[in-house]
Amino acid sequence: MQLTIEPNNGMPIFEQVMRQIKFAVAEGTLVPGQLLPSVRILAKKLAVNPNTIQRAYQELQTEEVLESLRGRGIAVCAGAKRRCVSDRQTLLGQRLTAVVEDAIRGGLEPERLREMFDKAIKQATRNEGAQA
Amino acid sequence: MQLTIEPNNGMPIFEQVMRQIKFAVAEGTLVPGQLLPSVRILAKKLAVNPNTIQRAYQELQTEEVLESLRGRGIAVCAGAKRRCVSDRQTLLGQRLTAVVEDAIRGGLEPERLREMFDKAIKQATRNEGAQA
Amino acid sequence: MQLTIEPNNGMPIFEQVMRQIKFAVAEGTLVPGQLLPSVRILAKKLAVNPNTIQRAYQELQTEEVLESLRGRGIAVCAGAKRRCVSDRQTLLGQRLTAVVEDAIRGGLEPERLREMFDKAIKQATRNEGAQA
Amino acid sequence: MQLTIEPNNGMPIFEQVMRQIKFAVAEGTLVPGQLLPSVRILAKKLAVNPNTIQRAYQELQTEEVLESLRGRGIAVCAGAKRRCVSDRQTLLGQRLTAVVEDAIRGGLEPERLREMFDKAIKQATRNEGAQA
């Protein structure tokens, strides 16, 4: 698993960590039962305070994505994958709807918006292909 | 001009005010040269701390959307409309691109994304029509 | 509102604070909309680190018992009372069931258990009456 | 003797082991003088760290429930049964009293509490009967 954080981009670090872990669970990079790096290890790797990682892990536990195995570490929960995938879908849908609404309400013609959308899709798939 | 703020929705109040003023300028509800309500009046109307309005006006001045007319008040700048319109366009483009990128990078098929987009458009135009 | 914490009794301090706040909401000492003491004030009053109070408030927000009013403070949520009351009921039920089960499973005769229960009730009501 | 542990239910594993051993002594499944399985054997059977069993045995020795017989193993103490039985009684009494007190102090009417108690008793005896 490859985590990257960018401080000072507005999003709290612990939240960046949470999102990336949920993402990894959703796409299967992290599978249920798998142990995550320990708080201290991950903190060191990301050059971040252990408390920050602790908080990310903590909140992911209350979201039932991770679970603490006493003395052994922290692992991905059983039903986590399904939950993360659906979370991501709804979040994505909300964001897309919000953008479209703002555009339409701002007087942008649907045709023009569609052009922008098509362009964005084309570019995104090209990027994706390049990385693969 | 009709401003509405919703506290605690995550976006700072001063930013909500800024966006709505820029929006009004972009669509022509506020025209260059027009005077805005005084800080105190607007603060009272929105039931908001005057400091908050002050900051919104302040930052809009540094963005050259508003200008302070000594002793008369605060008015919309000359070239503000063009600037606001293009601002809104680029911002919208960025948001749309970001959502699309996240979706594709997250493994969503372009066809599925397009369906979501079409649904969002249909709903947004329906809402818009209802309001008009 | 009167909060008391006892360190070193096993229960984390932030959890003691949470429980007592939920209790106060449940019994109506704290009413929806009411502002709580600020993080710093309460921390000082309880002779505890502000972070500890912050965490209690934080988690009560994710449980939708409290809500943060930006720049103004932290207040009791609208639907909080009902939620806290039902929470307390279910929790109580679970504890009672657990004790009874342990007793029966341990071979205690139901009649003997009922005697103990009656004695506990009598004593508890007497205490309660004394305080009132 | 049949021990079962459930990790991550909040109660430390060594304590679960202790309670179950005391329980077995109290009900006579384990009789004074009887040898317990060795630390390693039991640890393996429960799929648990030997240190954990070691600690359970250790603390049961300081409570004079078990005693170490040099070279032969660990056995149940002479007066252990009486002690365990009375321990269990007082513990049970304390828990029951605590629950009842919390309920009454929380404003629950004694009649309502009694209903809950009766229901719990009925269910517990039914479960017990089913298992027997």
Next chain:
DNA sequence: GTGGTCTAGACCACC
């Protein structure tokens, strides 16, 4: 003034 986030470092229980 408020809450929110973060760092640094400590202590604890558990395995």
Next chain:
DNA sequence: GTGGTCTAGACCACG
């Protein structure tokens, strides 16, 4: 070794 909790003190955005 692990996670969990706490203290101390800092900085930030917001009102």
